[in-house]
Amino acid sequence: MIVSKRIVALYNSLQGRYGPQNWWPADSALECILGTILTQNTAWKNVEKAIKNLKSNDLISIEKFDSLPTKRLATLIRSSGYFNQKAIKIKNFINFVKKDYRGDLGKMLDEDTDELREKLLHIKGIGPETVDSILLYAAKKPIFVVDAYTYRILSRHGLIPEQTSYNEIQELIMDSVPKDTQIYNEYHALLVKVGKEHCRKKPLCEGCPLEYDPHTV
DNA sequence: GACCAGGCACATC
DNA sequence: GATGTGCATGGT
Numbered sequence: 001m002i003v004s005k006r007i008v009a010l011y012n013s014l015q016g017r018y019g020p021q022n023w024w025p026a027d028s029a030l031e032c033i034l035g036t037i038l039t040q041n042t043a044w045k046n047v048e049k050a051i052k053n054l055k056s057n058d059l060i061s062i063e064k065f066d067s068l069p070t071k072r073l074a075t076l077i078r079s080s081g082y083f084n085q086k087a088i089k090i091k092n093f094i095n096f097v098k099k100d101y102r103g104d105l106g107k108m109l110d111e112d113t114d115e116l117r118e119k120l121l122h123i124k125g126i127g128p129e130t131v132d133s134i135l136l137y138a139a140k141k142p143i144f145v146v147d148a149y150t151y152r153i154l155s156r157h158g159l160i161p162e163q164t165s166y167n168e169i170q171e172l173i174m175d176s177v178p179k180d181t182q183i184y185n186e187y188h189a190l191l192v193k194v195g196k197e198h199c200r201k202k203p204l205c206e207g208c209p210l211e212y213d214p215h216t217v
Numbered sequence: 218g219a220c221c222a223g224g225c226a227c228a229t230c
Numbered sequence: 231g232a233t234g235t236g237c238a239t240g241g242t
Contacts, residue, residue, distance in 0.1 A: 040224040046240055047223090081239040085225085127225050147223050163232095192223055201221065 003159055004176035010157070011177060013210055014190035021189035024137035026051075030105055031060050036133040037089050037126070038080040050077040062103045065094045089125030096123050109139040117143070128166050136184055144173045144184045149195030156205060 001009070026032035031051065038047040053076045054060055059068060074087035100119065101107040108116065113135060120131040128146075135141040146169045154160045160169060177183055198208050 036223085039222085041222060041237090042224085042239080043222040043241070045222090049240090079239060081222085082224090082237050083239080085237055089225090125225065129224065133223080145223085149223070188223085195223085 003172070006157075006159055007173055007176035010153075010159075010210065011183075011187050011190070014194055015186065017209060018190055018193055021186055021193060023185055023189040024133075026137075028060060029109060029138040030062065031055075032138040033093065033134050034060070034090065036130050036137070037086055037093065038077060040082070040086070040130065042081050046079045046081060049079040053077065053079075062094055062097055062105060065090065066098060066103070085125065089123075092123050092125055096120075113139075113141045113143065116141075132170070136181065136188070140181050142179045142181045142184055144170050145188045146170050146173075147188070147192065149191045149199060150188070152201075153191055153195055153199050153210075156199065157210065 024032045024035065026035055034054065035047055035051060038050050057076065059065065059076070065073070070087045070091055073090060074083045077083050077086055077090075080086060096119070097103055097105055097108055111119075116139065117131055117135060120126055120134060121128065126134075132143050132145040135143040136145055146166050150169060150173075151160075151164070154169065155162060155164070160172065164172075173187070174184075177187065194209065198206060200206075
């Protein structure tokens with residue numbers, strides 16, 4: 001079977017096994033974006049505590065973040081790890097929205113996908129995965145998010161070579177399955193779901209429920 | 218106590 | 231272009 005068909009078959013297999021994931025878990029676009037930054041190389045459980053802190057202090061707004069000292073922000077998101085760095089990243093994003101959209105997040109989310117992607121990639125601390133998560137989950141654009149699980153699962157199942165770049169993986173998936181926001185949303189969420197359960201760094205492939213033999217390349 | 222988690226920037230070769 | 235390192239908490 002050619003690779004693109006296996007990419008689709010993998011999606012169908014995951015969908016049948018786990019059903020809809022309905023991501024992103026957030027009450028607003030801004031909360032979603034905060035989550036995409038806070039979860040960088042971090043377990044979601046630790047992110048939840050940080051977001052809960054921000055919410056209980058009623059801080060989820062562009063204006064409030066703008067007037068919040070970076071040091072205070074870092075304290076509030078402590079549980080998510082890398083808190084000094086992440087506080088700066090959040091500030092960088094807020095400054096971007098203030099500067100380019102007069103603080104109007106809705107205006108940012110409505111911008112053309114390619115232009116917005118380019119602009120977001122220039123924010124220090126916001127890399128390709130975070131940008132694509134913002135585009136897909138906050139702005140509802142049809143963009144596939146590649147993450148560590150995507151790479152790990154696809155390579156262990158022989159669907160991509162060891163050395164495959166972020167953009168190459170993204171292209172492969174976007175050329176294989178229909179360019180549809182809901183499908184990209186579910187596919188990424190499903191890969192994280194099965195990855196958390198069966199595709200950790202070690203041990204390799206323990207109890208993998210998927211139909212492909214991970215050892216055949 | 219080691220290893221890992223829904224990355225990213227920066228230095229160095 | 232590839233490879234190595236710092237960033238840091240909390241769960242297993």
